[in-house]
Amino acid sequence: MNRKITLIIPVYRSAKFLHKTLEAVDNQKKESGWDLEVVLVEDGSPDNSFEVVQDLAKIYPYIKGIKLSRNFGHQIAVKTGLHYATGDYIAIIDDDLQDPPSLLPRFFEQLDSGYEVAYGIRRKRKESRLKKLAYTGFYRLLDTISETKIPLDSGDFCVMTKNVKDKMLTLNEQNPYLRGIRAWVGFKQIGLEYDRSGRIEGESGYSLKKLIKIAKDGIFSFSSLPLQIISILGNIGLLISILFSLFTIIRYFTNEIEVAGYTTIIIIILFFNSILLISLGIIGEYIYRIYNEVRNRPYTIIEKTVNI
Template identity: 40%
Template sequence: MATSDELQPNSASHSEISPDFSVIVPIYNSANIFPELYKRLITALEPAFSTFEIIAVLDGCRDASFEVISARAAQDSRLKVLEFSRNFGHQAALTAGLNHARGKWVAIIDDDLEDPPEILPQFVAKAREGFDVVYGVRRKRKRSLVHRALYRLFYRISGLLMDTKIPNDAGDFCVMSARVREILVSMPENNRYLRGMRAWSGFKQTGVEYERCARFADESGYSLNKYFELAFNGIFSFSYKPLKYVTFIGVLVAILSIEESIRIVYGKLTGHIPDVPGWAYLTVAVLFLSGLQLVAIGIIGEYIARIYDEVKQRPKYIVKTKLNVVQGKARDASDWR
């Protein structure tokens, strides 16, 4: 399916050659950050790779990001640009980048420069020791105490709930082989949690510790609500344990209720329980059971909502504009996924 308003790629002799290395950068309102990010990426990659590409995926930016990045792309055909028709989310932007990446090795890095581009060659050197995935492990975060506490809590809770073991303090920042990229691209789910999908794929994986920097400029477009949404996607996409726990609690409450019912009937029959209204006891019991039922319904609803998203089979994203992107590849026959 062809997109409206698609721009033809700039002509460049080396654009037809599959590069050694691809870097995917999801972009959201980063007009003030991208020039520095681009400069540091070029400085890090040029000595390490003979050919490479940088894939900037603009996820419904509201600032001048497209103007800034397209101006760079007009001067450097190694910079590929995908502009979404609207904001589809961080994971959709990563998915679009993976769909268009052509390198033997593929890296993912955020646009805020919290993850240093300079260690990407170190990731690749580690991967060449026999690893299909090398991910960054955040040794230290320069974020608020609340954010650090929530990150730590999520990784510990997810470790208990998820069936797939996901490394603690490891985000999307990584380098992966082309075959892992192909596996991630082939996975059809819409509610995507790529670091979990990456772990699920198997293969030989390892982490490299690094210190995460502070955001280079502006404020993050990733709100606390989006962090919770990502966390829920991770838990509900990779585990049935919440349903199992709810079932276990329901059975336990049912057993306790039967035991209490027998005790009350026996007490009434033998006269050990006085005839009093008992409204406080009943109120507490009803409120507790009502709350438990609502929690159970909410958990079941999370799974049903994800089933609903999958059966609609809508595209994960829509590309409005392409720059410097090679056309006609078999694995890139469509501009919507």
């Protein structure tokens, strides 16, 4: 059965090399005989990426172009693309060919065999050792604390059926962590290992600040452990208070109380104030996210489109 394929590609700072990505997509389209649409979501890029998208849409008529009014972030860009995907099978890939289109036929075979989602598991990745260590640590931390089983070392690179895409879009979250949402909706899923390539050109649009935001979205959206930590810190503080109170009472009755004790008092004050501020910070993070959802703002603003 010939199924329509949709490729969702978020676009950011890729004006110089986006044509190479589309060439690779078109070559795979011809080789596999896809009935294809490509949704390019330009996420407020500071270069002329959307002009390139417009030019490419003249060459490849199956392109749909979307320009967001500002930079809303990778996850929002992908979610926007999901809303405009009309294919029976939907794939999410990056614009830098780190997840090349040539891998997709192997993933689509899994959907043909009955799976609803096939996601990529990164066996190797062309990044610095520090960055790889941070990714590895984060994925294992999230796996430990999350109430939802999120596959280790899996990114947004995946293929899914229209059914799963529709179910994911019912979760209208302001700060979506899509690989977590993909795992949360369930259905029959399989992970496929692959070696992630280096970027064809340029530098990643993921700054440290953006990576930290995605990490926070994953942790606070799929785990209540930070709130449980507050209770643990409170219990530790209570235990220390009781022990120190007993110590002080014993010293009082044994006439060992001296004027000295300034250092001890300062240490105790700093300790409990630190616990208090950490607890307020964690609670504030959850309250901010609740506030974000209650405001019910649109999660993105579209400035202009091509072929839509």
